[in-house]
Amino acid sequence: MAATGTMQLSDFLENQPGTTFRRLYQQPSSAFAIFRRMLPHMAKTFVMALLYMPQPMLLRDLDVWVKPDAKKNRDQALSILRSLHIVQITPPSKDKPQEMSLQTNFKKSLRLALEGGGDHKSFGVPSALPVDPAIDIDFLDRHARRKWEAILHFVVNSVGLSSAAADAGAGPKASVKDLLLAGRLVEYKTVTSEEAEEAKRSGGFKKAGQSALHITQAGFTFLLQEANAQVWTLLLLWLEAAKAADAPGMDSVDMLSFLFMLASLELGRAYDTDALTEPRRNMLPSLVDFGLIYIPRDNPRQYFPTRLATTLTSTAAALRSVSSGFAAATAGPGSSSADVTGLASHSDDKGSIIVETNYRIYAYTSSPLQIAVLALFCRLNMRFAGMVTGRLTRESIRRAIDYGITADQVIHYLTTHAHEQMKRAAAAANRPILPPTVVDQIRLWQLENERMKATPGFLFRDFETQEEYRDLVTYAEETGVLVWKNDGKRLFFVSKYEQLREYLKMVKKK
Amino acid sequence: MPRAIRGVLIECEPAIKAIIVMLDRANNNFIVEDLDDTHLVVQESMLTLLKQQLDTELKGTQLPDELLDDSE
Numbered sequence: 057m058a059a060t061g062t063m064q065l066s067d068f069l070e071n072q073p074g075t076t077f078r079r080l081y082q083q084p085s086s087a088f089a090i091f092r093r094m095l096p097h098m099a100k101t102f103v104m105a106l107l108y109m110p111q112p113m114l115l116r117d118l119d120v121w122v123k124p125d126a127k128k129n130r131d132q133a134l135s136i137l138r139s140l141h142i143v144q145i146t147p148p149s150k151d152k153p154q155e156m157s158l159q160t161n162f163k164k165s166l167r168l169a170l171e172g173g174g175d176h177k178s179f180g181v182p183s184a185l186p187v188d189p190a191i192d193i194d195f196l197d198r199h200a201r202r203k204w205e206a207i208l209h210f211v212v213n214s215v216g217l218s219s220a221a222a223d224a225g226a227g228p229k230a231s232v233k234d235l236l237l238a239g240r241l242v243e244y245k246t247v248t249s250e251e252a253e254e255a256k257r258s259g260g261f262k263k264a265g266q267s268a269l270h271i272t273q274a275g276f277t278f279l280l281q282e283a284n285a286q287v288w289t290l291l292l293l294w295l296e297a298a299k300a301a302d303a304p305g306m307d308s309v310d311m312l313s314f315l316f317m318l319a320s321l322e323l324g325r326a327y328d329t330d331a332l333t334e335p336r337r338n339m340l341p342s343l344v345d346f347g348l349i350y351i352p353r354d355n356p357r358q359y360f361p362t363r364l365a366t367t368l369t370s371t372a373a374a375l376r377s378v379s380s381g382f383a384a385a386t387a388g389p390g391s392s393s394a395d396v397t398g399l400a401s402h403s404d405d406k407g408s409i410i411v412e413t414n415y416r417i418y419a420y421t422s423s424p425l426q427i428a429v430l431a432l433f434c435r436l437n438m439r440f441a442g443m444v445t446g447r448l449t450r451e452s453i454r455r456a457i458d459y460g461i462t463a464d465q466v467i468h469y470l471t472t473h474a475h476e477q478m479k480r481a482a483a484a485a486n487r488p489i490l491p492p493t494v495v496d497q498i499r500l501w502q503l504e505n506e507r508m509k510a511t512p513g514f515l516f517r518d519f520e521t522q523e524e525y526r527d528l529v530t531y532a533e534e535t536g537v538l539v540w541k542n543d544g545k546r547l548f549f550v551s552k553y554e555q556l557r558e559y560l561k562m563v564k565k566k
Numbered sequence: 567m568p569r570a571i572r573g574v575l576i577e578c579e580p581a582i583k584a585i586i587v588m589l590d591r592a593n594n595n596f597i598v599e600d601l602d603d604t605h606l607v608v609q610e611s612m613l614t615l616l617k618q619q620l621d622t623e624l625k626g627t628q629l630p631d632e633l634l635d636d637s638e
Contacts, residue, residue: 507620508578508586514570515599515607528568539575540605547601549575556570 065288066094068295070139077141078161079309080316085179087165089316093369094140098126099133103142103158107166112157115145131534135555148562180321181331183358191360193324196350200362203347204283207232207290211241211275212428229345232290239293241275276432276460287364290346291315310335318348319368321361329357407473413491415448420475432456433466448494453501463502467495511539513551522546531559573598573607580604582620589619 069090080086091103105121106113122130137143145156158166169179206228236242271279278289298306314336321327329337329351340359343349348365352358408420409430417434421427422442430436433456436446456466467490474489482489516532519525525546532538532550541548550556576586580603587606590597596616599607608616 507582507624508576510613511575511577512610513573513575515573515575516568516570517599518567518569520567524568540577540601542601545601547599549601549605549607553570560568 064285065292068292069094074141076309078159080313081141081159081161081165083313083317084165084169085320086313086316087162088169089319089369090140090142091166095136095142096129096133098122098129099137102133102137103166106143106156106158107163109157112146112155115154115156118156128534128536132536135535139555180317181328183326183328185326185328185355185358187326187358188352188355191326191350191352193363196324196360196362199350200347200364203228203345204287204364207236207346208279208286211236211271211279231342232345235290235293235297236275238297239274239289240272241278241289242269243272244269271459274460276465283364284367287346287348287368294342294346306335306338311339314339315368318343318361318365321366323361323363323366326358326360329359407475407479409470409473410475410478411448411470411490411494413493415494415497417446417448417470419444419446429469432459433461448498450501450504453498454505457502457505463498466498511549511551513537513539513549514553515547515549516556517547519546527563528556528560532556571598571607572610574610574613576606576608577604585620585623586616589616589623594619 080090091100095103102118118130134143134145138145141159142162143156144159146152146154148154210228210233237244278286295308295311298311299308310333329340332340340349340351343365344351346364348362350360350362352360408426410418410420412418417430419426419430420443427436427439427444430444430446433448433452434446435449435452436444438445453463453466457463471489478489481487488495516528519528525543525548529538529541529543529548532548535555537550537552537555539549539551576583578586583604583606586596586608587600594612594615596608596612597606598609601607
């Protein structure tokens with residue numbers, strides 16, 4: 057059954073009204089960030105071409121630029137540009153061909169961003185005060201990592217093995233915990249007697265009837281995301297919470313625009329808090345809690361963006377990959393002092409899991425968190441100093457799927473954390489790392505439990521003519537929203553509705 | 567003018583679909599549109615309930631886990 061994902065920046069932006077975009081685009085840093093982060097290559101090409109065009113361009117001229125077989129890409133690019141309110145296209149009419157042009161604010165801001173100049177301060181104002189030499193990039197990375205890992209630990213610990221929870225020490229601030237709860241990444245659930253029994257068997261301790269924090273489907277998806285997406289997920293939760301609370305001075309558009317500005321700052325440099333507006337200064341404490349910025353205790357007039365902030369809008373997997381993100385989550389707070397060389401250094405940590413063809417698992421680890429993660433999808437039965445053993449069973453995989461973990465996620469986790477010995481043996485014999493039987497069986501177990509695939513969306517029906525049907529279904533297919541169709545019955549199902557509605561209106565006007 | 571109806575597209579095996587249709591008949595009104603042997607559209611608000619009922623229905627069809635002999 058389809059797992060509910062966590063919200064992404066693109067989903068959030070798509071739901072914003074046009075006025076939000078017009079305000080966002082007043083800031084060159086926001087326009088630039090959206091250009092950099094949100095657009096596919098073809099859309100970027102269009103924007104760059106339009107940027108210095110004095111007149112609107114004829115829509116049909118676009119066909120000259122794009123090869124006929126890339127029509128699908130073109131339509132997708134255009135629909136993204138329109139949904140982000142970057143490009144305006146005039147409605148079709150008989151006496152005038154359709155024209156396209158860049159949104160005025162966006163055009164002005166992007167030009168400013170590229171050429172420099174102007175007095176917009178939207179790329180931050182460096183602090184003129186002397187900087188403490190102890191605050192270097194290493195220091196900032198350490199700060200960011202400590203804060204961010206506290207958050208990840210909190211989510212992992214919510215799996216409920218109290219042995220792990222006891223080791224976690226100081227978690228994130230209460231406000232951050234509330235955000236995670238509000239975003240349903242974790243939730244309070246009453247422990248059933250069955251689960252208490254299960255916890256006892258896997259070495260943990262839970263009392264029936266007690267209410268305990270539990271990871272949710274969304275929470276697990278969150279854990280497996282790369283750091284950049286995780287940060288955005290949390291920030292969007294924050295924006296939503298601020299919007300819902302309707303706190304004075306916390307304007308979500310301004311907040312978003314501030315985040316885009318942070319993303320444009322330079323790592324390792326001090327910036328001036330005095331140059332910020334009052335509401336933005338009020339945002340700083342929360343951003344410190346997330347690990348996006350650092351403010352020296354003795355000098356609150358300076359703030360330093362960390363790597364988490366400066367990579368917000370870059371498309372590259374900035375901090376670390378999924379697997380090393382997991383490693384960070386599972387490394388345990390005690391061990392993180394050992395790898396202080398920067399956030400990216402995690403990728404070289406060693407795998408520890410051996411999987412046998414008989415579904416037995418041996419993990420050379422003593423990290424309570426890694427054990428907690430394993431307990432999500434294995435039946436653990438022995439624990440030694442520095443090693444646990446367990447077994448993958450139908451039941452354990454079923455439970456994992458109930459948590460919202462997919463078979464592919466389990467397989468990916470086991471592969472990336474495979475013990476060196478397994479990797480070496482596999483490479484020597486030219487085989488895949490995990491035994492194929494085990495991989496297949498995990499997938500089969502998932503299929504057994506996933507009896508139906510659910511896709512929310514809209515069903516289109518009652519077409520009067522075949523042409524009308526064909527026309528709309530082709531458009532749906534080209535924009536990539538079509539999920540299912542039946543030409544005979546003139547029925548089709550789409551995942552999104554808005555663009556089709558626009559299209560229908562356009563056709564009607566003709 | 568075509569109509570658009572909000573719902574959730576379910577894709578499943580014919581056997582599962584038959585069970586859903588049977589559950590629907592017991593006066594539950596899940597189904598918005600029966601599309602074909604492997605597809606149907608159900609109401610979004612009823613999805614969780616449907617999943618629950620389907621799970622209950624199928625509970626008896628699975629063999630228990632093979633006995634584990636790894637008490638090593």
